[in-house]
Amino acid sequence: NAGVTQTPKFQVLKTGQSMTLQCAQDMNHNSMYWYRQDPGMGLRLIYYSASEGTTDKGEVPNGYNVSRLNKREFSLRLESAAPSQTSVYFCASSDGQGRSYNSPLHFGNGTRLTVT
Amino acid sequence: GNSVTQMEGPVTLSEEAFLTINCTYTATGYPSLFWYVQYPGEGLQLLLKATKADDKGSNKGFEATYRKETTSFHLEKGSVQVSDSAVYFCALSDGGTSGSRLTFGEGTQLTVNP
Numbered sequence: 605n606a607g608v609t610q611t612p613k614f615q616v617l618k619t620g621q622s623m624t625l626q627c628a629q630d631m632n633h634n635s636m637y638w639y640r641q642d643p644g645m646g647l648r649l650i651y652y653s654a655s656e657g658t659t660d661k662g663e664v665p666n667g668y669n670v671s672r673l674n675k676r677e678f679s680l681r682l683e684s685a686a687p688s689q690t691s692v693y694f695c696a697s698s699d700g701q702g703r704s705y706n707s708p709l710h711f712g713n714g715t716r717l718t719v720t
Numbered sequence: 721g722n723s724v725t726q727m728e729g730p731v732t733l734s735e736e737a738f739l740t741i742n743c744t745y746t747a748t749g750y751p752s753l754f755w756y757v758q759y760p761g762e763g764l765q766l767l768l769k770a771t772k773a774d775d776k777g778s779n780k781g782f783e784a785t786y787r788k789e790t791t792s793f794h795l796e797k798g799s800v801q802v803s804d805s806a807v808y809f810c811a812l813s814d815g816g817t818s819g820s821r822l823t824f825g826e827g828t829q830l831t832v833n834p
Contacts (some may be wrong), residue, residue, distance in 0.1 A: 711763030
């Protein structure tokens with residue numbers, strides 16, 4: 605059982621370039637999330653999708669866009685990369701919807717992005 | 721807004737030592753509380769959780785008790801092993817209606833030496 609799969613694992617971009625981070629889950633989860641992890645700051649929510657067809661901003665959405673392509677897939681796009689977006693990006697999914705806010709998150713293994 | 725504060729790391733212990741990682745939180749309402757663990761090169765995994773005051777979560781020898789009066793959820797283990805070396809994150813859910821949105825602490829790096 606693959607769980608949450610993220611691609612690519614590593615990426616180096618130049619300032620101003622664009623790219624899309626891909627995420628897919630095979631657990632039939634309703635909710636999906638994108639977090640970034642920076643040293644000393646824990647994980648911060650970029651965007652989330654509570655259910656197929658909906659997306660909402662998290663704590664740090666500026667510079668990013670997302671697409672919930674279907675129930676399985678949730679992509680994160682950087683339109684014009686900046687050095688401040690150098691980070692490790694994690695996709696996660698959960699069964700949580702409505703009042704099921706206790707459902708644990710299942711994380712992918714991350715994408716390490718460097719913007720020069 | 722919600723926030724989670726963890727004790728600063730890194731923490732270095734010898735095998736079989738007692739572990740405590742402090743976690744305190746600020747939240748409105750009645751959040752659920754979680755500990756996640758991240759092993760090198762991997763994503764986070766749920767370690768344990770507690771959903772209401774005085775609940776104790778436990779897993780793999782780790783325990784944490786939801787203390788509403790002190791707004792704390794400290795992680796403990798009586799005898800750590802080298803394999804427990806990882807980064808530990810305390811987190812809370814916002815209890816809203818939009819899925820399991822979590823607020824994370826900064827993470828505490830634990831290294832256990834043989």
